[in-house]
Structure formats: C-alpha cells, structure tokens
Amino acid sequence: MEWALLIEQILNGIQFGVLLFLLAAGLTLTFGIMDLVNLAHGTMYMLGAFIGATIFLWTGSFILALLLAVPIVAGIGILTEITTLRTLYQRHHLDQVLATFGLILFFNELVQVVWPLDGLTVPFPKYLDSTVPLMFGIEYSVYRLMIIGSGLIVAVGMWALVTKTRLGMLIRAGATDRTMIYALGTNIRLLFTLVFGIGTALGALAGVLMAPILGANSGMGEQIIIIAFVVIVIGGIGSVRGCFIAALITGLIDSLGRSFLDVILALFIPVNAAEAAAPAISSMLIYIFMTLILFFKPQGLFGSQTQ
Amino acid sequence: MNMKTKISLLVALGLMLAAPSAFSASVKLGFVTTLSTPAAVIGNDMRDAVELALEHIGHKMGATDVEVVYGDDEFNPQKGKQATERLVVQDKVDIVFGYIWSHVLLASATTVLDAGKILISANAGPSQLAGKGCHENFFNISWQNDQTPMAMGEVLNQRGVKTLYVIAPLYAAGKNMVAGVKRTFKGEIVGEDMTKWPDQIDWASELSKVKAANPDGVFIFYPGKHGPAFIKQYQQSGLSDSVDLYTVFTVDSISLPRFQAAEMTGVLGTTMTQFWAPDLDNAANKKFVDGFKAKYGKYPSFYAAQSYDAVMYIKSAVEAVGGDMSNVDGLRAALQSANYDSVRGEFKMGPNHFPIQNFYSREVVADADGVWTTAVRDTVLNMHQDVYAGECSM
Numbered sequence: 136m137e138w139a140l141l142i143e144q145i146l147n148g149i150q151f152g153v154l155l156f157l158l159a160a161g162l163t164l165t166f167g168i169m170d171l172v173n174l175a176h177g178t179m180y181m182l183g184a185f186i187g188a189t190i191f192l193w194t195g196s197f198i199l200a201l202l203l204a205v206p207i208v209a210g211i212g213i214l215t216e217i218t219t220l221r222t223l224y225q226r227h228h229l230d231q232v233l234a235t236f237g238l239i240l241f242f243n244e245l246v247q248v249v250w251p252l253d254g255l256t257v258p259f260p261k262y263l264d265s266t267v268p269l270m271f272g273i274e275y276s277v278y279r280l281m282i283i284g285s286g287l288i289v290a291v292g293m294w295a296l297v298t299k300t301r302l303g304m305l306i307r308a309g310a311t312d313r314t315m316i317y318a319l320g321t322n323i324r325l326l327f328t329l330v331f332g333i334g335t336a337l338g339a340l341a342g343v344l345m346a347p348i349l350g351a352n353s354g355m356g357e358q359i360i361i362i363a364f365v366v367i368v369i370g371g372i373g374s375v376r377g378c379f380i381a382a383l384i385t386g387l388i389d390s391l392g393r394s395f396l397d398v399i400l401a402l403f404i405p406v407n408a409a410e411a412a413a414p415a416i417s418s419m420l421i422y423i424f425m426t427l428i429l430f431f432k433p434q435g436l437f438g439s440q441t442q
Numbered sequence: 443m444n445m446k447t448k449i450s451l452l453v454a455l456g457l458m459l460a461a462p463s464a465f466s467a468s469v470k471l472g473f474v475t476t477l478s479t480p481a482a483v484i485g486n487d488m489r490d491a492v493e494l495a496l497e498h499i500g501h502k503m504g505a506t507d508v509e510v511v512y513g514d515d516e517f518n519p520q521k522g523k524q525a526t527e528r529l530v531v532q533d534k535v536d537i538v539f540g541y542i543w544s545h546v547l548l549a550s551a552t553t554v555l556d557a558g559k560i561l562i563s564a565n566a567g568p569s570q571l572a573g574k575g576c577h578e579n580f581f582n583i584s585w586q587n588d589q590t591p592m593a594m595g596e597v598l599n600q601r602g603v604k605t606l607y608v609i610a611p612l613y614a615a616g617k618n619m620v621a622g623v624k625r626t627f628k629g630e631i632v633g634e635d636m637t638k639w640p641d642q643i644d645w646a647s648e649l650s651k652v653k654a655a656n657p658d659g660v661f662i663f664y665p666g667k668h669g670p671a672f673i674k675q676y677q678q679s680g681l682s683d684s685v686d687l688y689t690v691f692t693v694d695s696i697s698l699p700r701f702q703a704a705e706m707t708g709v710l711g712t713t714m715t716q717f718w719a720p721d722l723d724n725a726a727n728k729k730f731v732d733g734f735k736a737k738y739g740k741y742p743s744f745y746a747a748q749s750y751d752a753v754m755y756i757k758s759a760v761e762a763v764g765g766d767m768s769n770v771d772g773l774r775a776a777l778q779s780a781n782y783d784s785v786r787g788e789f790k791m792g793p794n795h796f797p798i799q800n801f802y803s804r805e806v807v808a809d810a811d812g813v814w815t816t817a818v819r820d821t822v823l824n825m826h827q828d829v830y831a832g833e834c835s836m
Binding site for chain 1: 670
C-alpha cells in the first residue's frame with residue numbers, strides 16, 4: 136500500500152508542479168527579460184479562474200471556457216501593461232512592488248464587486264469528473280491527470296517557442312543581456328508587450344484549470360504567487376527550462392514532504408516529536424530548499440551568469 | 443430671559459456636570475466580525491442577524507436606546523485587534539461582542555478586558571479563555587471549541603466507526619476541534635493532518651493519504667469557503683463512495699445554497715453536530731428563524747443564531763441594571779444568570795462563563811420547498827459543560 140501512496144503523491148506533486156510552472160513561467164519572463172517585479176501576476180490567475188468559471192457556468196462548455204477566458208485575460212494583461220506597467224520599467228524595483236501591489240488590491244476588490252463575495256463554486260466538467268485505475272490499484276482523478284497533460288503540452292510549446300523561433304531568440308537574448316538587445320535595434324516595446332501577454336495567458340490558463348478544484352475566490356492569487364516566486368529563484372530568473380524543472384521539484388518536495396516527512400523524521404527523533412514537528416517543517420521545506428540553492432548556486436539552477 | 447428660565451437652565455447645567463454619564467440615555471455596543479475578504483459572507487450573516495435582533499427589540503433595551511458600531515477584523519488577528527482598539531478607545535463602546543475566529547479573539551481580548559469593559563464572544567470559544575485564561579469580564583454565548591467535536595465523537599461511537607482520519611487547519615480552533623473529537627471517540631485515529639490556514643485550499647496530498655489509510659470515517663473542520671472546496675475535492679477523489687465524511691462547522695446555511703447550486707447531492711444525508719439548529723422547537727428560535735427568512739430570504743446560519751442570541755443576552759443584562767452601564771458588577775451578575783429566552787432553548791451559564799447546554803446531531807435534508815437545510819436528529823450531549831471549566835479559577 137505504501138507504494139501506491141508514494142506513486143499517488145508523486146502524481147500530486149507533478150500536478151502541483153505543473154500548476155506552478157504555468158504561473159512561474161510568466162513571472163520568470165517578465166522578471167528576467169523586462170526586469171519587472173510583477174506581484175500582480177497572481178491576479179491574472181485569479182481573473183482566469185473567475186472568467187473561465189463564468190463562461191463555463193453560462194455555456195456549460197469547459198473547452199469554450201478555456202478558449203475564451205485565456206485570450207480575454209491575456210487582453211486584460213496587455214491592457215494593464217500598456218496603461219500601467221510600461222511606465223514602471225525604468226523605475227526602482229520597490230516602486231514596481233508598490234504599483235503592482237496596488238493592482239492586486241484593485242482587482243481583488245473588483246472581483247468582489249462583479250462576482251459574489253464568497254466567489255464561485257465551479258463544477259468539474261462531467262466527462263472529466265471521475266477516477267481511472269492505474270497500477271498498484273491506484274484510482275487517480277482524471278481531471279488532475281488532464282492538468283498534468285495540459286501543463287506538459289504547454290511546457291513543450293514553450294520550449295519550442297524559446298529555442299526554435301525568432302521571438303524565442305529575442306527572449307533568450309533579453310534574459311542574458313537586456314542592454315545589448317536595446318542597442319541592436321529591436322522593438323523593445325512590442326517585445327515586452329508580447330512577452331507580458333504570453334506570461335499572462337499562461338497564468339490565466341492555470342486559473343481556468345484550477346477553478347473546478349479550488350473554486351474562484353478573491354485573493355486566491357496571493358496564496359500561490361509567493362511559491363511561484365520561490366520557483367523562479369530556484370530555477371534561475373529568466374530561464375524557462377529552469378522554471379519547469381524547479382516547479383516540478385518544488386511540487387514534489389511539497390507533496391512528498393506533506394506525506395512522508397513524519398515517517399522520515401521518526402527515523403531520527405521520537406515518533407511523537409516527529410508527528411508534532413512534521414506539519415510545521417513540511418510547510419517550510421520549499422523555503423529551506425530555496426535557501427540551500429541560494430547558498431550553493433546564488434543565480435539559481437539555470438540562471439545566466441551575466442545578470 | 444426671565445429669572446425662572448435662568449435658574450432652571452443653571453440647575454440643568456449643574457446636573458449635567460454632576461453626573462456626566464452615569465445615566466446615559468443610550469448604550470453603545472461594538473460588534474467585531476469579518477466584513478471584508480471572502481470570509482465576509484460569514485460576517486455579513488452575523489451583521490444581518492444583529493440588525494434583525496435590533497429590529498425585534500425596537501432598538502431599545504428596557505428604556506435605553508441601543509446603538510451597534512461594527513468593526514471589521516479582515517480575517518486577520520492583527521487587524522482584529524486594531525478594530526477592537528478603535529471600538530474601545532475611539533467609539534467608547536460599553537460592551538464589545540462578536541468574533542468569528544479564535545485567533546482573532548485571542549489577539550483582541552486583552553484590549554477590551556484591560557479597559558475594564560465586558561467582552562462577549564458570539565462564536566469563537568478557544569480553550570485558553572475557558573480554562574486558565576478565563577476572566578470575570580469575558581463571557582462566551584456560543585460554545586467552547588472542543589464541545590461540538592466531542593459530540594461528533596459520540597456520534598462516531600454510536601455509528602460503529604472504528605478507525606478515523608482527522609483533517610483540520612493548523613490554528614487555535616483547529617487544534618481544539620481535533621482535541622475535542624479525540625476526547626470522546628473510542629476507536630483508533632489512523633491519521634491526522636493539520637493544514638496551513640487559511641492558505642491551503644488543495645488537499646490532494648491529504649486525500650491520497652486517506653485513501654492509503656482506508657479508514658471507516660473522515661472527520662474534518664473547515665469553516666467558511668474552505669468547506670465547499672474540501673467536500674468537492676473529497677467527492678472528486680472517489681473517496682465519498684467508500685468512506686463517510688463527518689464534519690463540524692463546515693456545512694452550514696451559508697455553504698448549503700452553494701452545494702445545492704453546484705448539484706453536489708453527496709452532501710445530503712451527511713451528519714454534523716451543533717448546539718442549535720434552524721428547526722429547534724422553541725418560541726424564541728421560531729421568531730428568529732421566521733424573521734430572518736422573511737427579511738433576508740434564506741436560512742440563518744449558526745453564526746447568525748449566535749449573534750441574534752448575543753443581542754438578546756446583552757439586552758437581559760442592560761435591563762437588569764436599568765441601563766446604567768457603569769454598574770459593571772450588576773452587568774456581570776446578570777450575564778452570569780443568563781435569564782432570557784435563548785434561541786437554543788434551556789441552558790445555564792457555567793462558572794467559567796461558557797454555556798452548559800445540549801448538543802444535537804443534525805442531518806442535511808431538503809425542506810418542504812426543496813431548499814437544503816439541516817434537521818435535528820438526536821440529543822448527543824445533555825447539558826454538557828466544557829472540559830476546561832475546572833482549570834478556571836475566578
């Protein structure tokens with residue numbers, strides 16, 4: 136039975152990791168390429184959840200919700216970039232934190248005005264609301280498997296975009312040496328807007344996908360955005376590959392830590408003490424891991440040396 | 443101005459100076475609850491109930507006019523303390539009451555008590571304030587946190603549950619709830635998870651552990667928006683077919699309409715325990731529930747019932763001292779005697795200022811109109827006193 140639990144927790148960890156990847160990819164792009172600390176990235180995730188849920192509840196089609204909500208939120212993101220964030224690129228990081236924190240407050244209040252105060256409870260799409268038998272007698276949620284699948288497809292797409300296209304080349308160049316691509320005459324404004332749009336779309340996708348599991352709630356973005364920041368620090372700022380690997384590691388550490396830490400601790404300290412300490416330590420595990428990474432590899436797993 | 447008016451004016455002035463506020467014609471109450479963040483759905487329900495209570499008593503306690511000032515704790519202990527300070531220092535309220543969250547109440551209590559004022563909890567019942575930390579000016583008009591899960595432990599014994607898995611949030615009330623169910627449950631606890639509060643809203647990892655442990659039952663405590671999210675994930679994981687779910691303070695009149703709208707029929711027939719229910723048969727409760735449904739078009743939650751009850755409770759004390767709010771000893775004695783018609787029916791105020799009362803099992807059912815609500819099934823604990831009362835030396 137322990138094997139079944141281990142495999143199930145690995146799947147949970149991958150699912151959480153994939154969610155973190157979708158969120159952190161946008162963050163690492165904006166931070167790495169545009170040098171913008173965007174706290175309001177979680178807001179786009181929340182908007183994805185609300186708008187996706189609303190379309191799903193109206194039309195009954197989850198596919199339609201995905202197809203419509205992601206571009207709508209990406210549009211809102213681009214609009215925010217043009218109207219608000221563009222003026223912040225030359226400013227100090229602290230100004231950016233302040234301004235994007237303001238955006239968080241604004242959007243959190245806005246969704247409380249537009250939608251019910253306690254958010255939306257979103258049903259699972261009927262065809263995904265079941266479990267499938269896997270090996271060792273595991274019954275795993277089809278919906279969570281779908282999230283893993285979608286995340287992996289997006290990851291492959293991002294890999295192709297970054298390594299195989301001209302836009303990707305500019306993104307990589309921007310992450311390595313921002314000043315140089317200014318000097319080479321690239322249309323920076325357009326590049327930044329595009330990058331921001333892609334990042335927002337990924338965040339919104341995460342929101343739409345998670346809404347049936349978590350519901351849509353005001354403030355849901357802040358609960359996860361801190362961990363997304365941890366992911367980009369571990370992965371190396373600006374690196375999409377680092378972001379993917381760091382997200383999976385973080386997801387696995389969190390999921391396995393929550394499940395097995397008490398057992399592991401019990402090998403070293405008395406069982407009672409282990410059971411008491413495990414919940415507190417498991418919620419710190421990813422931060423401990425981040426600290427270790429920062430100590431041995433301050434630029435992150437795949438960070439570029441020049442920044 | 444003639445002599446007569448001058449004299450009467452002087453006399454009036456003298457009276458005002460001599461007795462500045464001994465017989466203030468009005469009483470000011472401070473009510474702290476959550477009025478922003480998504481948890482405000484609970485706070486709004488409580489405020490609705492307070493407004494209904496004020497309407498029912500014509501905004502008067504005896505001959506004294508009553509005014510309620512609301513404070514928002516923003517679901518945050520620090521903000522709750524600030525809101526409490528504002529009520530005590532700035533608004534100069536006579537009594538502070540309310541409080542949903544145990545950690546918010548614990549952070550705010552000293553602010554009120556150090557000012558020599560009376561504090562009444564209309565929901566939170568942390569063990570600290572029932573036991574060693576009890577205070578002559580603190581009263582709880584709801585329950586002590588451990589009691590409701592203790593009643594659930596008895597239900598589990600009656601249903602023949604041998605192995606139990608416990609999941610609850612890691613904060614003051616969560617710990618009390620787990621301690622409570624362990625006190626009375628006679629079977630084996632095969633697993634226990636305390637989750638980060640209020641951040642954690644995905645229980646994939648815990649639900650996998652439940653599956654591996656394969657218990658007879660799962661016990662949870664998730665108030666507010668966490669409840670529907672948990673139960674949804676529980677059903678989606680496939681567990682609801684094989685393992686029964688037992689809840690306290692998770693399924694209520696605030697979440698039931700959401701369950702019904704999402705057609706989550708799995709919640710029908712589930713059992714919870716509580717000191718009160720909308721269908722509890724007494725005149726005060728009937729007036730409250732009918733009044734609430736007529737005014738707001740929905741069933742009141744237990745939070746609402748407690749808030750309404752708290753106003754009636756305070757009214758009985760204010761009337762006992764004839765509106766003289768400076769008579770704290772008199773107020774205290776009246777609150778101790780708890781001489782009023784409560785929506786819960788008969789109860790006594792214990793020596794540690796926590797109620798001694800019945801606890802019932804409630805089942806989720808559809809009412810005559812098809813609206814999902816809860817119905818009382820059995821009396822599980824009879825005139826039950828909390829276990830910390832002995833530690834209180836007052």
